[in-house]
Amino acid sequence: MDAYQSVGIRRRLKRFFRRDGRALIFAMDHGFEHGPTDFEPVWEHVDPRVIIRKVVRAGIDGVMMLPGVARLAVDELKPDTGLMIKLTSKTELRPKDDQLLQSQLGFVEDAVKLGADAIAATVYWGSPAEDVMMRQFAEIASYAHDLGFPVVQFAYPRGPYINEKYGKKEDYRVVMYGARAAVESGADMIKTYWTGSKETFAKVVEAAAGVPVLLSGGAKTDNPVDFLKLVWEVIEAGGAGAVVGRNIFQRENPEPFIKALLKVVHRNEDPEEAAKAEGLL
Numbered sequence: 001m002d003a004y005q006s007v008g009i010r011r012r013l014k015r016f017f018r019r020d021g022r023a024l025i026f027a028m029d030h031g032f033e034h035g036p037t038d039f040e041p042v043w044e045h046v047d048p049r050v051i052i053r054k055v056v057r058a059g060i061d062g063v064m065m066l067p068g069v070a071r072l073a074v075d076e077l078k079p080d081t082g083l084m085i086k087l088t089s090k091t092e093l094r095p096k097d098d099q100l101l102q103s104q105l106g107f108v109e110d111a112v113k114l115g116a117d118a119i120a121a122t123v124y125w126g127s128p129a130e131d132v133m134m135r136q137f138a139e140i141a142s143y144a145h146d147l148g149f150p151v152v153q154f155a156y157p158r159g160p161y162i163n164e165k166y167g168k169k170e171d172y173r174v175v176m177y178g179a180r181a182a183v184e185s186g187a188d189m190i191k192t193y194w195t196g197s198k199e200t201f202a203k204v205v206e207a208a209a210g211v212p213v214l215l216s217g218g219a220k221t222d223n224p225v226d227f228l229k230l231v232w233e234v235i236e237a238g239g240a241g242a243v244v245g246r247n248i249f250q251r252e253n254p255e256p257f258i259k260a261l262l263k264v265v266h267r268n269e270d271p272e273e274a275a276k277a278e279g280l281l
């Protein structure tokens with residue numbers, strides 16, 4: 001018979017993933033990680049209530065945010081919207097070299113009190129501060145699992161040695177390495193970078209050995225169809241979906257775009273067809 005924790009982890013993961021095993025999750029931790037200037041393209045979205053109301057109305061599967069934003073905006077969520085609370089971040093105010101460390105800013109109990117369904121933390125694999133983040137993730141994951149909560153690792157390789165040896169953090173060998181390190185350190189869901197092709201992203205998915213790999217959205221694309229095509233390739237490569245921030249909240253009217261994304265993620269719809277159906281083309 002399964003331990004209570006295992007049942008809890010399975011049940012809470014289902015709040016994000018539909019029967020197809022895929023999810024589209026909205027990322028809303030930028031006010032801290034990048035600063036409020038990230039919202040300048042559509043300033044009204046700086047109020048988390050405003051943008052969370054829109055993404056929930058559009059049918060998003062889950063949302064990710066820091067504890068303080070959850071306190072402001074969770075009333076906008078539907079009962080079945082998955083809530084992911086991230087417990088680490090860093091500001092862009094600290095010295096550049098220190099930005100290769102994500103620090104812990106909240107605790108597992110805080111996420112539990114807020115009604116989280118999953119708990120997230122970032123590890124910058126390859127950073128000079130990798131050791132600190134490994135320990136941080138281990139402590140968060142161990143306690144979260146004890147309480148029956150799944151843990152999500154934002155596995156973001158970055159550091160001087162990576163650039164020296166591989167040239168860029170998006171090299172598939174690096175991304176694949178980070179995803180595998182996330183699996184081996186106990187992650188139940190992984191978010192990472194696009195590797196440039198379906199073939200190489202498929203290797204990242206394979207290296208994750210069945211732990212769902214989701215795309216980290218990245219900077220907003222001018223043409224929304226370009227992002228829809230990127231997500232389509234992720235799904236074709238075996239990815240489990242995407243966690244998207246700027247490509248949603250930096251668009252004036254994000255709802256049709258989200259609905260098109262949901263068609264691509266959950267119905268394998270052709271990106272241009274999905275865009276047309278939502279009036280984006």
Ligand SMILES: O=P(O)(O)OC[C@H]1O[C@](O)(COP(=O)(O)O)[C@@H](O)[C@@H]1O
Binds near residue numbers: 218219
């Ligand atoms: O590491 P970067 O490139 O600064 O981006 C970090 C941001 O990207 C995310 O992981 C995903 O958001 P985006 O879709 O805007 O890239 C956010 O959760 C996080 O704040």
